Amino acid sequence: MPRKEGPKISRRAWITTTSGVIAAGLVRSQSDAIKLVAQEVPAADPTKVPGRLVSELGRRASAEQPKRLLRAQELSSSSRTPLADLMGTITPSDLHFERHHGGIPDIKFEDHELLVHGMVDRPMVFKMSDLMRYPQVSKVYFLECSGNGGGVYSQTRMPTEVTVQAMDGLLSTSEWTGVPVSTILREVGVRRGASWILAEGGDAAVLSRSVPLDKVMDDSLLAYGQNGERIRPEQGYPVRLFLPGYEGNANVKWLRRIEVTDRPTHTREETSKYTDPLGDGTIRQFSLMMDAKSVITFPSYPYVLPERGWWEIQGLAWSGRGRISKVEVSTDAGRSWVEAALQGPVLPKSTVRFRHLFEWRGRETIILSRATDETGYVQPTVQQLWEARGPATSYHQNHQRAWKIAAGGEVTFGLGDMV
Amino acid sequence: MRPVDRSNRGSALVVVAALAALLSACDPSPGAFSGAARATEGGAGSGSAEGLPAHAPARFAFGAEASDARVAMWDIDVRPDGDGLPQGSGSVQQGRDVYMVHCIACHGPTGTEGPNDRLVDNSPWDAYPTSRAIGNYWPYATTLYDYIRKAMPQLTPGVLNADQVYGVIAYILYLNEIVPEDAVMSAQTLPAVVMPMRDRFVDDDRTGGPGPVR
Numbered sequence: 001m002p003r004k005e006g007p008k009i010s011r012r013a014w015i016t017t018t019s020g021v022i023a024a025g026l027v028r029s030q031s032d033a034i035k036l037v038a039q040e041v042p043a044a045d046p047t048k049v050p051g052r053l054v055s056e057l058g059r060r061a062s063a064e065q066p067k068r069l070l071r072a073q074e075l076s077s078s079s080r081t082p083l084a085d086l087m088g089t090i091t092p093s094d095l096h097f098e099r100h101h102g103g104i105p106d107i108k109f110e111d112h113e114l115l116v117h118g119m120v121d122r123p124m125v126f127k128m129s130d131l132m133r134y135p136q137v138s139k140v141y142f143l144e145c146s147g148n149g150g151g152v153y154s155q156t157r158m159p160t161e162v163t164v165q166a167m168d169g170l171l172s173t174s175e176w177t178g179v180p181v182s183t184i185l186r187e188v189g190v191r192r193g194a195s196w197i198l199a200e201g202g203d204a205a206v207l208s209r210s211v212p213l214d215k216v217m218d219d220s221l222l223a224y225g226q227n228g229e230r231i232r233p234e235q236g237y238p239v240r241l242f243l244p245g246y247e248g249n250a251n252v253k254w255l256r257r258i259e260v261t262d263r264p265t266h267t268r269e270e271t272s273k274y275t276d277p278l279g280d281g282t283i284r285q286f287s288l289m290m291d292a293k294s295v296i297t298f299p300s301y302p303y304v305l306p307e308r309g310w311w312e313i314q315g316l317a318w319s320g321r322g323r324i325s326k327v328e329v330s331t332d333a334g335r336s337w338v339e340a341a342l343q344g345p346v347l348p349k350s351t352v353r354f355r356h357l358f359e360w361r362g363r364e365t366i367i368l369s370r371a372t373d374e375t376g377y378v379q380p381t382v383q384q385l386w387e388a389r390g391p392a393t394s395y396h397q398n399h400q401r402a403w404k405i406a407a408g409g410e411v412t413f414g415l416g417d418m419v
Numbered sequence: 420m421r422p423v424d425r426s427n428r429g430s431a432l433v434v435v436a437a438l439a440a441l442l443s444a445c446d447p448s449p450g451a452f453s454g455a456a457r458a459t460e461g462g463a464g465s466g467s468a469e470g471l472p473a474h475a476p477a478r479f480a481f482g483a484e485a486s487d488a489r490v491a492m493w494d495i496d497v498r499p500d501g502d503g504l505p506q507g508s509g510s511v512q513q514g515r516d517v518y519m520v521h522c523i524a525c526h527g528p529t530g531t532e533g534p535n536d537r538l539v540d541n542s543p544w545d546a547y548p549t550s551r552a553i554g555n556y557w558p559y560a561t562t563l564y565d566y567i568r569k570a571m572p573q574l575t576p577g578v579l580n581a582d583q584v585y586g587v588i589a590y591i592l593y594l595n596e597i598v599p600e601d602a603v604m605s606a607q608t609l610p611a612v613v614m615p616m617r618d619r620f621v622d623d624d625r626t627g628g629p630g631p632v633r
Contacts, residue, residue: 075573102570117490125489126482133481135471183471187478198496204576206569208496257493265498266559268566275620277547283556283616287623321627375627384632392547 068095069165075103075204078145080169083316084297088343089351090140091172093227098234099145099170101269102204105254109230109238112202114222118260121189128238131222134179138225139244140350142318144290145170146247146274149397155386158416160404164300167401167413171316173351174235176242177225181258182217190260198265199241202256209250210264211243211288219244219349222255244349245320246288247395249274279390290320292379293398294327294354294371305409308362313340318351319373326372327354333366333402333418340369348374360405366414368402382419497565501610504564508605509586511598517579517587521572530594535573539594541615554595558620560612563588585609 060066066086068079078099081091091097098104109128117123148170151162190213197216201207211220223242224231231237236253243251249269264270264286276284294317299305313331317324323346328337340354354369370379380388382399404414497503509517518530526532530539541554548556553563567584570576579587585604592598598612625633 102573102576115485115490115493117485117494123485123490124482125485130482134479135475180470186471187480187482200493200496204570204573206495206576208565208569259494259496263498265496265565266562267496268562268570271558271562271620272551272553272556277551278621279547281546281619282621283619284623285620287625289623289625289627291625291627373627376629377627378629380632388632390547392549 066092066095068097069163069169076101078170080165081172083164083169083171083295084300084303086297087353089173089316089353090227091174093174093229093232093235096143096172096174096226096232096235097145097170099147099248100203100205100234100253101207104233105203106233107202107238107254112238112256114239114255115257116184116188116260117257118197119191119194119262120185120260121191122187124188126184128224131179131184131239132224134183136177136179137221138175138177139221140173140175140347141242141244142171142173142349142351143242143248143251144172144293144318145249146287146290146395149293149399149401150394152401152413152415153382153385153391153393153397153399155391155419158413158419160412160414160416161301162413163302164295164297168295170248171318171351173318174226175228176221176223176231178221178223178239178242181220181222181241184222184258185217185260188260193262194260196261196264198257198259198261198267199250199252199255200257200259201236201252202254207249207252207269208265208267209252209269210261210267210286211241211246211250212286213260215243215246215288243288245290245322247274247290250288274395276389276393276395278388279392287396290318291396291398292319292321292324292371292373292377293317294324294369294379295401296329296367296369296403299367299405299411300403301412303411305360305405305411307409308360311358311360313356313358313367313369315354315369316351317342317354317369317371318349319371319375319377320349321377322348322374324352324371325374327352328370328372329354329356329358330368330370331356331358331365333414334368337370362407362409364405364407366402366404366417368400370400382415495565495568497561497568499559499561499610501561501606504561504606504609505581506606507581507585508603508608509582509584509589510603511586511589511593511600513582514586514588514590514593514604517583518590521575521579521583522587525573530591538591541595541597543615552595553591554597554615556616557614558617560588560592560597560614561610563591564609 066082070079071077079097081095081097112128114126148168152167195213196210197213198208198210221242222239224239226232226235239255240253241251241255276287278284294315296313296315298314313329317327327340329340330337340356343353346352372378380399385399402414402418404412404417525535526538531537537552539554540550540552544555564584589598589602589604593600593602
């Protein structure tokens with residue numbers, strides 16, 4: 001991102017102009033004067049020039065402009081979060097990844113309605129003002145598309161020049177606010193025998209997914225808030241289904257209908273897509289859970305370590321099944337592992353940042369991370385996934401990632417060197 | 420989910436039969452119980468973090484009851500047993516005309532050329548598929564109705580009437596050599612189509628924990 005060059009006004013010229021205007025009596029008050037001198041131009045010495053004024057909306061420093069990485073400009077497309085540019089765990093809302101199947105609908109908050117029906121005592125329709133009156137909860141959760149990492153699974157072609165954004169940027173973390181779905185299902189009265197719901201979006205794809213009722217009753221939300229403000233249009237404004245730990249696609253955005261059922265509907269997104277051929281002739285279906293995973297975000301391609309010495313390896317770890325209990329890092333291509341520090345609080349079904357202080361002595365090496373979650377599940381190697389699922393799976397590739405550091409400090413994706 | 424009959428292991432065959440019995444089997448079970456009670460054991464009991472406080476009323480009743488007409492207006496999904504399929508019918512011939520006007524631009528003259536998703540491929544596979552198209556991957560023909568009615572044609576979703584949707588499905592199934600050239604799709608015939616790969620689908624067996632990688 002090139003730095004924006006402002007016009008260069010020398011301090012002497014500026015003083016002359018300003019004094020001239022003041023002398024001419026055009027400035028009658030201090031605020032007039034501030035308007036005149038407030039700087040939009042980077043000053044050589046910011047202590048000698050007044051800064052710019054308050055504004056209704058904040059903005060990033062002009063040199064800090066992280067961007068999502070776009071796939072094609074098509075109705076069914078995606079954009080990825082710049083994981084290597086971020087700190088902590090919360091994704092700024094305007095950098096949250098996107099995946100839409102029929103574009104982003106323009107829905108008015110006042111007009112939107114959610115219909116809840118099916119195997120219920122009282123089918124009901126809720127306006128947003130109704131939903132917002134129900135007792136509210138806020139929770140920090142990750143959201144990940146199960147297609148994340150699809151580019152680093154091939155047995156024949158492992159990339160080397162891939163950024164963590166391109167590889168795993170279909171991952172974001174937010175504080176989500178909304179009403180538990182269980183509260184709303186209590187209102188309508190779920191009938192005995194019900195075991196699934198169908199959730200349907202109000203976008204041009206009318207995207208629909210079946211979700212087990214147990215999950216919905218357990219911890220799922222009708223989310224209308226994201227990081228302190230109303231949820232963004234790209235994330236489902238005015239309300240989305242949020243299923244903590246489940247694959248992104250099932251977290252139906254622009255939610256307009258929930259039908260309580262006693263069996264799944266087998267929509268296109270849970271048959272043709274989001275299913276996993278296992279290499280033994282079968283196809284795994286309703287693989288909704290996102291198992292534990294971690295990825296080193298620093299150092300990663302295309303970073304070049306400018307000198308040997310102490311560097312802090314950092315990354316993110318997360319599990320759909322609960323808390324991350326441990327992240328291990330290897331700096332010798334997997335021969336030995338050390339436990340990384342976890343930056344608390346370690347929240348369930350959220351990302352956690354891990355850190356490991358590393359002295360790089362200028363030799364070529366491969367660094368890896370592997371996460372363990374509170375169920376005891378250990379992030380597998382790619383060989384283990386190949387063995388278990390064969391080569392044709394295109395979702396849920398949560399295997400360990402590797403970065404190679406060359407003797408010159410250049411960092412590239414290193415898994416190809418390990419298989 | 421009603422257990423899917425997996426005994427009929429998939430050969431690419433045509434079964435077109437009346438399904439009246441199946442169609443009536445999908446009504447919600449009438450045995451209602453207290454609206455305030457929870458239907459699932461593993462559900463968010465009052466003790467869970469998301470649960471309501473003890474003094475919460477049995478019902479808040481924010482929101483309005485939805486009339487049957489209101490539900491019918493939006494209840495457009497279609498399930499494998501045919502539940503949700505509307506009246507109407509369409510033949511392979513009629514579907515060809517629909518396809519040539521509404522689908523060809525994005526899915527190609529024979530459903531294989533793109534630029535968007537390949538709709539025709541019935542090449543068999545053994546251990547794993549090299550392509551995932553309707554003829555060699557999709558488990559249920561009814562999903563075509565659910566999806567096309569909701570999402571296709573992509574730039575003008577919803578323009579097709581029921582007869583046209585049935586027709587274009589008949590045509591796509593015919594191109595995949597799943598139904599014969601004289602097939603007519605309707606609420607009766609579509610759920611009876613057995614898709615070649617139907618019985619390949621299995622439920623998720625991953626459980627977390629330290630066990631073997633799945």
